[in-house]
Amino acid sequence: MGDHHHGPAKGLSRWLFTTNHKDIGTMYLWFSFSMFMLGGTFAMIIRAELFQPGLQLVEPAFFNQMTTLHGLIMVFGAIMPSFVGLANWLIPMMIGAPDMALPRMNNWSFWILPPTFLLLASTLFMEGGAPAAGWTFYAPLSTTYAAPSVTFFIFSVHVLGLSSIMGSINIIATVMNMRAPGMTYMKMPLFVWTWLITAFLLVAVMPVLAGAVTMMLMDVHFGTSFFSAAGGGDPVLFQHVFWFFGHPEVYIIILPAFGVVSQIIPAFSRKPLFGYDSMVYATASIAFLSFIVWAHHMYTVGMPVAGELFFMYATMLIAVPTGVKVFNWVTTMWRGSLSFETPMLFCIGFLVLFTIGGFTGLMLAIAPSDFQYHDTYFVVAHFHYVMVAGAVFSMSAAIYFWLPKWCGRMYNETMGKTHFWISFIGFNLAFFPQHFVGLAGMPRRIPDYALQFTDFNMMSSIGAFIYGLSQVLFLYNVIATIVAGKPVSDPKVWDGAEGLEWTIPTPAPYHTFETPPKIDPAHAHS
Amino acid sequence: MCFEAKRLLKLALGPVLMLVSAVVLAYGPEVNQVNMAPGVTAVGERIYDLHMWILGVCTVIGVGVFGVMFYSIINHRKSKGAVASHFHESTKVEIAWTVIPFLILLVMAVPSTSTLLEVYNNDDAEMDILVTGFQWKWKYEYIDESGENVSFFSNLRTPQSEIHNADPKGEYYLLEVDEPMVIPVNTKVRFLITGNDVIHSWWVPDLAVKRDAIPGFINEAWTKVDTVGVYRGQCAELCGKDHGFMPIVVNVVSKEDYSQWLSGKQAEAAAIKELMAQTFTLDQQVERGKAVYERSCLACHGANGEGGVGKAIAGSAIVTGDINKHLDVGINGVPGTAMQAFGGQLNDVDMAAVITYQRNAFGNNMGDMVQPIDVYNHKKG
Numbered sequence: 001m002g003d004h005h006h007g008p009a010k011g012l013s014r015w016l017f018t019t020n021h022k023d024i025g026t027m028y029l030w031f032s033f034s035m036f037m038l039g040g041t042f043a044m045i046i047r048a049e050l051f052q053p054g055l056q057l058v059e060p061a062f063f064n065q066m067t068t069l070h071g072l073i074m075v076f077g078a079i080m081p082s083f084v085g086l087a088n089w090l091i092p093m094m095i096g097a098p099d100m101a102l103p104r105m106n107n108w109s110f111w112i113l114p115p116t117f118l119l120l121a122s123t124l125f126m127e128g129g130a131p132a133a134g135w136t137f138y139a140p141l142s143t144t145y146a147a148p149s150v151t152f153f154i155f156s157v158h159v160l161g162l163s164s165i166m167g168s169i170n171i172i173a174t175v176m177n178m179r180a181p182g183m184t185y186m187k188m189p190l191f192v193w194t195w196l197i198t199a200f201l202l203v204a205v206m207p208v209l210a211g212a213v214t215m216m217l218m219d220v221h222f223g224t225s226f227f228s229a230a231g232g233g234d235p236v237l238f239q240h241v242f243w244f245f246g247h248p249e250v251y252i253i254i255l256p257a258f259g260v261v262s263q264i265i266p267a268f269s270r271k272p273l274f275g276y277d278s279m280v281y282a283t284a285s286i287a288f289l290s291f292i293v294w295a296h297h298m299y300t301v302g303m304p305v306a307g308e309l310f311f312m313y314a315t316m317l318i319a320v321p322t323g324v325k326v327f328n329w330v331t332t333m334w335r336g337s338l339s340f341e342t343p344m345l346f347c348i349g350f351l352v353l354f355t356i357g358g359f360t361g362l363m364l365a366i367a368p369s370d371f372q373y374h375d376t377y378f379v380v381a382h383f384h385y386v387m388v389a390g391a392v393f394s395m396s397a398a399i400y401f402w403l404p405k406w407c408g409r410m411y412n413e414t415m416g417k418t419h420f421w422i423s424f425i426g427f428n429l430a431f432f433p434q435h436f437v438g439l440a441g442m443p444r445r446i447p448d449y450a451l452q453f454t455d456f457n458m459m460s461s462i463g464a465f466i467y468g469l470s471q472v473l474f475l476y477n478v479i480a481t482i483v484a485g486k487p488v489s490d491p492k493v494w495d496g497a498e499g500l501e502w503t504i505p506t507p508a509p510y511h512t513f514e515t516p517p518k519i520d521p522a523h524a525h526s
Numbered sequence: 527m528c529f530e531a532k533r534l535l536k537l538a539l540g541p542v543l544m545l546v547s548a549v550v551l552a553y554g555p556e557v558n559q560v561n562m563a564p565g566v567t568a569v570g571e572r573i574y575d576l577h578m579w580i581l582g583v584c585t586v587i588g589v590g591v592f593g594v595m596f597y598s599i600i601n602h603r604k605s606k607g608a609v610a611s612h613f614h615e616s617t618k619v620e621i622a623w624t625v626i627p628f629l630i631l632l633v634m635a636v637p638s639t640s641t642l643l644e645v646y647n648n649d650d651a652e653m654d655i656l657v658t659g660f661q662w663k664w665k666y667e668y669i670d671e672s673g674e675n676v677s678f679f680s681n682l683r684t685p686q687s688e689i690h691n692a693d694p695k696g697e698y699y700l701l702e703v704d705e706p707m708v709i710p711v712n713t714k715v716r717f718l719i720t721g722n723d724v725i726h727s728w729w730v731p732d733l734a735v736k737r738d739a740i741p742g743f744i745n746e747a748w749t750k751v752d753t754v755g756v757y758r759g760q761c762a763e764l765c766g767k768d769h770g771f772m773p774i775v776v777n778v779v780s781k782e783d784y785s786q787w788l789s790g791k792q793a794e795a796a797a798i799k800e801l802m803a804q805t806f807t808l809d810q811q812v813e814r815g816k817a818v819y820e821r822s823c824l825a826c827h828g829a830n831g832e833g834g835v836g837k838a839i840a841g842s843a844i845v846t847g848d849i850n851k852h853l854d855v856g857i858n859g860v861p862g863t864a865m866q867a868f869g870g871q872l873n874d875v876d877m878a879a880v881i882t883y884q885r886n887a888f889g890n891n892m893g894d895m896v897q898p899i900d901v902y903n904h905k906k907g
Binding site: 053054055056060061064132133134138140141145228229230234235236269270271272273274275276277278300301302305308309312313316317319320323324326327330331332333334335336337338339340348351352355356359362363366367368369371372374375376436439440441442443444445446447448449450451452453455456 | 555581598631
């Protein structure tokens with residue numbers, strides 16, 4: 001046994017060759033945070049240009065590269081890998097497994113990411129510039145009319161798809177095979193459930209995205225006409241294929257966030273999660289519905305009215321399971337014993353802002369109204385409410401919640417709360433006015449705008465700068481905690497936290513659950 | 527700045543100005559407008575009502591949910607000595623909050639469906655306009671049963687100097703065009719919308735019409751405007767570099783004014799046809815060509831042919847080289863560059879004039895010229 005209790009290797013090789021789920025989780029988290037900063041920098045450039053009407057800082061062609069890379073890097077480089085990092089750290093600890101089921105593949109899934117994003121970012125310095133057709137890269141703007149760098153972009157998408165698929169297979173294999181005896185499916189923490197379902201979504205749709213970019217590659221280099229009507233193809237085909245991937249993709253981003261919130265709200269309510277079973281079923285329903293609503297992103301492409309009606313009804317249905325989730329969270333808080341440490345603040349922020357994003361989502365589902373909302377800042381506001389206030393807020397909550405367990409040191413609560421309030425104010429100042437300008441008629445993805453939209457854009461830019469700065473505070477707080485935070489050693493860092501990860505020592509040892517834990521049936525799922 | 531002053535005035539004299547603006551009938555976004563405009567069509571009003579109704583339902587639900595949540599936050603806090611209950615399940619409650627939202631959605635679906643069917647009701651149009659999106663301008667072609675179509679391009683009129691902050695910005699900054707679409711009031715107009723290069727989207731908020739302009743496909747949309755006025759919109763689908771610079775202006779006029787305008791355009795087209803057969807002198811060509819240059823070339827090639835986005839005209843190898851090659855670049859553009867094919871955008875008279883002008887301006891003293899018939903023959907191959 002003695003040999004198995006070794007610690008991590010020393011130096012760079014520890015990180016390069018590691019198969020340890022905690023090390024890999026850490027690398028994913030740091031990588032995604034650095035991508036978050038890069039994508040955030042692009043956002044700051046966008047908001048600086050939009051601070052006032054007229055072109056001040058950048059030219060329109062570069063502006064389009066910024067919006068495109070901002071979206072791509074935030075979705076694929078920041079949010080998705082951050083939740084994979086969280087999954088790596090937490091899933092084995094939550095189900096009582098010693099590590100992920102496929103540790104070598106785990107290493108590989110991570111290590112192909114940094115070169116891929118380096119390649120993607122390097123397109124900025126290529127002739128003709130980076131891809132500039134938006135993160136949705138509609139053909140033929142992204143094919144026939146694209147800069148040569150599109151080929152590098154296509155390759156990047158292939159590789160990061162590979163990474164996602166490998167990561168997902170690993171999660172599925174781990175959850176299905178490595179649960180401690182007695183940890184039945186309906187006893188798993190909700191975070192594990194949401195990730196299991198997310199992993200299935202990823203395995204199902206990443207190949208579809210790979211198909212879309214492969215067809216692009218063929219059109220660009222091999223003379224095919226998948227997306228060109230002149231050669232017998234169809235530009236709208238691209239949108240169908242893209243959104244068949246793209247709509248499940250947005251749930252891939254938000255479902256693990258639901259999982260995080262479902263762990264943290266009960267902990268600080270000191271009360272079990274309300275309606276565990278219905279939470280699982282709601283998550284599965286959302287995942288199923290995500291496959292049959294894709295064309296609600298395309299109400300204006302000229303679909304037959306029967307198609308529009310189908311996609312409208314199906315999309316409206318999503319409000320039901322999503323509503324169930326929100327009601328369950330609120331009811332979990334009801335008659336609890338609430339306290340408001342930083343993770344809880346971020347979860348409440350999530351709950352309020354995600355619900356607002358859900359309401360605008362329902363409005364956008366209504367096809368006739370969408371003719372007025374589509375491709376305006378109203379949509380930009382909507383998806384930042386669900387992506388930033390949804391995914392990123394829950395990610396911040398997760399870091400504050402589990403960081404003490406990971407490193408055995410407590411973060412500075414005052415600084416954490418300050419981070420929350422600055423984020424919350426900055427975020428709303430940045431994105432709430434975007435509802436207004438969108439409804440008033442400002443299209444998205446424009447580098448310059450009519451004078452009537454000036455004041456709200458100025459507010460929006462100021463809010464964005466505040467939100468951006470608050471993330472620097474976050475970074476500082478995290479580093480300060482790891483380096484010099486107040487040591488904690490209680491296995492249960494939070495008095496209300498439930499689950500296997502709170503039964504192991506703090507900080508979590510390099511290897512945990514080498515012998516499976518006993519599951520106390522009374523303490524099933526947190 | 528002029529605009530700032532106007533805005534201050536507008537804040538102070540809001541109600542008065544609303545009356546005034548109703549008289550001058552200029553529509554478009556209001557300063558700091560926070561909501562969707564009801565617009566000036568029956569469909570637009572239905573969409574607006576639907577929007578407000580759904581927003582209202584969401585607000586009521588939101589107040590309920592957040593109300594319960596904040597009640598908990600205030601009253602069930604540990605610091606007040608709240609002790610946690612342990613309930614965590616209730617099938618009845620779960621069924622209730624699954625079924626009730628579903629019923630609310632059913633109620634929402636009814637007006638949504640009927641409004642959508644109305645949006646899609648393209649029947650009985652009294653006239654058709656073919657709308658084509660180009661990088662980065664719109665082309666409007668009035669379909670005429672006798673084959674005498676009227677067509678023209680609609681370009682951004684805001685000068686580069688305003689965009690680059692050299693001059694103060696006008697009231698309709700980025701929402702103004704050189705030649706607006708003109709349609710008659712109280713007439714069902716059908717738009718046939720397509721794209722020439724990439725996907726664009728034709729959107730006028732006050733008309734509640736937004737439809738993608740897709741190359742190789744023709745989408746239908748329609749409007750019936752009940753108020754005379756000028757309505758402004760923009761391209762809504764990212765279409766490349768100047769996506770933000772291809773506005774739409776629709777001038778809705780009385781039926782009499784419309785027929786007058788249409789006959790004017792037809793006469794203009796007839797006059798061009800007449801001119802096509804003529805031969806011009808160098809001076810005539812240069813005079814006409816200068817105007818065309820300023821309209822169509824200057825933005826990229828500079829006021830003195832010094833270049834910019836496009837290459838310099840002054841001393842250019844193409845402009846001072848083979849005249850047929852020069853004409854070919856004008857008509858077919860240079861694929862893969864910002865130089866577009868102008869053959870479909872300029873008529874043969876204007877094309878001949880502007881090629882001639884370029885060869886005899888900015889110090890290019892070629893002395894040769896192109897006649898409309900040469901352009902015609904070149905296009906025929």
